[in-house]
Every structure is written in structure tokens, then in C-alpha cells.
Amino acid sequence: MAAVKGKGSNQPASSWLGKIRGSATEARERFLADGQQRAKANEGASVILDPRDLSGEYDAGRLLYTTLGGELRPITADDLAAFRQNIKTAGSRFKGGGIKARQVLDLSLPIDLKRAREQIKYATPAGFSKGTLRLITNASGETPGITRHHLMVRFPLFDVAVNDASKTTKQAAAWLVKQPLHYDCDCGRHRFWYRYIATIGGFNAGRPETGYPKIRNPGLHGVGCKHALRAMSEVESSASIKNVLERAITAARNKDVKRKDIQIRQDEAEANIKRAGKIKTSEDRKSENTKRRERDAARRAAKQAEKQAVQPAAATPAQNFEALAASMGLTSAQIAALRAAGGI
Ligand SMILES: [Zn+2]
Incomplete structure (x- = not known):
């Protein structure tokens, strides 16, 4: 369904606010x-379906209408039973x-x-x-x-x-x-x-x-x-x-x-x-949390992979020897001699 934008959504932030005073x-x-309009609706041939009607005193001659089921039609005794059930269901949803x-x-x-x-x-x-x-x-x-x-x-x-x-x-x-x-x-x-x-x-x-x-x-x-x-x-x-x-x-x-x-x-x-x-909603918060956790886990995994990639591979014995020899200031001839003697 295409999003229908309310006219209000393009208003500048405070043009609607008016005076707080x-x-x-x-x-x-x-x-x-x-309240006054509602009191008026209660007078004379009222179209209000009140608790007395619902409890069984409804006079079908009043010809009140409902849209239960999708179409506008006169209320039946079955509707009243359905309304009572709806009240029960709604009541159990709220404490x-x-x-x-x-x-x-x-x-x-x-x-x-x-x-x-x-x-x-x-x-x-x-x-x-x-x-x-x-x-x-x-x-x-x-x-x-x-x-x-x-x-x-x-x-x-x-x-x-x-x-x-x-x-x-x-x-x-x-x-x-x-x-x-x-x-x-x-x-x-x-x-x-x-x-x-x-x-x-x-x-x-x-x-x-x-x-x-x-x-x-x-x-x-x-x-x-x-x-x-x-x-x-x-x-x-x-x-x-x-x-x-x-x-x-x-x-x-x-x-x-x-x-x-x-x-x-x-x-x-x-x-x-x-x-x-x-x-x-709670559902939105839950899915945001899941997404955040997944994002964090992915970030941690990427960091770990990066760390492993930059760490040098373990040095071979030959490399260790070269490094040691270089730190001792040996000449390449001396290194060659040592290498020959040590079989490295
Ligand atoms: Zn409202």
C-alpha cells in the first residue's frame, strides 16, 4: 500500500502549536x-446502545444499526451476543x-x-x-x-x-x-x-x-x-x-x-x-536489538580477522638465525661460516 502522507507532515515544526497560554x-x-453532545445523543430516540441494551433489554423496534461483519445492517440478537463476547475479550486484554x-x-x-x-x-x-x-x-x-x-x-x-x-x-x-x-x-x-x-x-x-x-x-x-x-x-x-x-x-x-x-x-x-x-513498539525494540547484536558480532569478527591478517607468520629457524646474527653485527662471511658449521 502506498504511503499516504498527512497534510500535517510538511508543516514547519511549530506553526501548528499556537499559544500555550x-x-x-x-x-x-x-x-x-x-460531553454536551454526548448527553444530547442520549435524549429522545437515542441511537446509543447502552449496557442495558446489551444485557438483553434491547428493543428491536429501535432499529439500531451495526457494521459488524462489514456491512451496515440492523442489529440482531446474535450481534448483541457477539458484542458481549467482544467486551469480555477486550476486558481480558486489559487488567x-x-x-x-x-x-x-x-x-x-x-x-x-x-x-x-x-x-x-x-x-x-x-x-x-x-x-x-x-x-x-x-x-x-x-x-x-x-x-x-x-x-x-x-x-x-x-x-x-x-x-x-x-x-x-x-x-x-x-x-x-x-x-x-x-x-x-x-x-x-x-x-x-x-x-x-x-x-x-x-x-x-x-x-x-x-x-x-x-x-x-x-x-x-x-x-x-x-x-x-x-x-x-x-x-x-x-x-x-x-x-x-x-x-x-x-x-x-x-x-x-x-x-x-x-x-x-x-x-x-x-x-x-x-x-x-x-x-x-516492543517488537521494534526487539528487532533493533537483534540487528545491533548482529552488527556488533560482525564488527568483532571483522576486527579479529584483520588482526590475524597483520600478524607476521611465525619465523623459521633460518630467519631467527639471520636476525640473531644481524643483531650481533656479524659480516655476511661470518654468517656463511657459522651457517656451514651449524648446518643451518
Ligand atoms: Zn486522538
Whole structure:
């Protein structure tokens, strides 16, 4: 399949970022608008398939549709049974209590990873408050007027990191980014495909979604939108995120109320977005390690061969004699005489 490049991939590094000041309000407004639209969808002749429907109270007269099996068609009792099974399967994939950043990368669909790698190249922390990190990524440019997305990443073990006296603040931050977390993204993919999975999987950081994604994602496949994948990759490896967590942990340990909420400055954010790294799954890391080991082994073998090639072959007795004679300053006549006498 030919690579489809997002419009966003050719943007200069920071043209999408906009102002950091006011970004928290924008994020809040977007999540609020999402919640209000969702509440509206629940009114009257709702098309939401909720837990009551799934448990057997579904009235076929409502004529809700699904795309399970590939085509848009009315939901049957068999579909409801399939949905219940899908919920069970998805539930067993996640342990509840959060999901690790690496797991989000590993359990995601190849299409989301591809989009994240090609289109969502930048992310920066924007703030931290009460155990929740706010992140901003660039948007792919597919939605007019939207140049950035907001993500909330909650660390439920933040207080543990604060209170673990055996760790320095730096160690505590490095530990925290490897622990289970909860997240939420303001994009449509998260809203219609994944927020339900995040809810039943126990790693949703925003409003819970209880309506089964019967049209967009009836098989409950995947887990993270492209923004979440970029965000998780950064949580795992970015120095700027560890730095924010370290500052927050330090403030909490020092009971420094003035610094417990962190606002990232515009210049800090602009410096951060130039540094987004390659998004790697565990599989990518494994194959990179194998390749590195093979490369190292080949390099060692080549060095060894080179060493053997330059080492002179063992000297013959005649050569040893010549060398000894030369070091003694003998003339060639004397050497010839000695050689005749010694039979060398
Ligand atoms: Zn998203």
C-alpha cells in the first residue's frame, strides 16, 4: 500500500502549536463540548446502545444499526451476543487500574501506528496538575481549523512516586512513566472508536463512554488514536515529560503549593517539539536489538580477522638465525661460516 502522507507532515515544526497560554481553557472547552453532545445523543430516540441494551433489554423496534461483519445492517440478537463476547475479550486484554504507555503502543492497530509516525511528529507537555499531565500534539491537518490536539494523561501512582523516599525525584519520575496510566484525547477517533474500550478497560481519564461503538468499531479492535500513540511514545522516552514530573514530585515533596501546578512556558514548548523521537513498539525494540547484536558480532569478527591478517607468520629457524646474527653485527662471511658449521 502506498504511503499516504498527512497534510500535517510538511508543516514547519511549530506553526501548528499556537499559544500555550489559554491552551488549558481550549482543552477544557473541547472536552466539555464533547460531553454536551454526548448527553444530547442520549435524549429522545437515542441511537446509543447502552449496557442495558446489551444485557438483553434491547428493543428491536429501535432499529439500531451495526457494521459488524462489514456491512451496515440492523442489529440482531446474535450481534448483541457477539458484542458481549467482544467486551469480555477486550476486558481480558486489559487488567484494569490503567494501562502502561508501552502497552498502548504494543496493542494498537498498525494503521494507527502508521498515521502516528507519518502525521503526528510533535508533542509537548503543556501543564501538570493533580497527577494529570496535559499534552499537546500537532493535528494531521485533515480537520479544517484544527492544528493541535489535547491529551490528558493521568498517573494514578503519582502519590506513590512522591512518597517513595527510597527514590530521588529523578528516579521517581523515571519510575512513574513506566507505571499504568489513564488517558483521554479530544479527537474523533478516540471519541468514536476507542473511548469505549478505554472505559471498559479501566484506563479512561475523561468522561466514561458507555455506548457500544456498534458502527465505528463493533469488533473493539485497537486501543490508541494517532495522537495517543505519539503521546505514549513521548511519555516513555521524552526528557521534557520526565522533567515536568520531576518538578511536580519535588514540589509535592517540599509541600511547595506555589509550584505544584506546572505551566509550561511558550519557549519551553517550542524547544520541546523539535525533539519528538521515533515511535517504537516492543517488537521494534526487539528487532533493533537483534540487528545491533548482529552488527556488533560482525564488527568483532571483522576486527579479529584483520588482526590475524597483520600478524607476521611465525619465523623459521633460518630467519631467527639471520636476525640473531644481524643483531650481533656479524659480516655476511661470518654468517656463511657459522651457517656451514651449524648446518643451518
Ligand atoms: Zn486522538
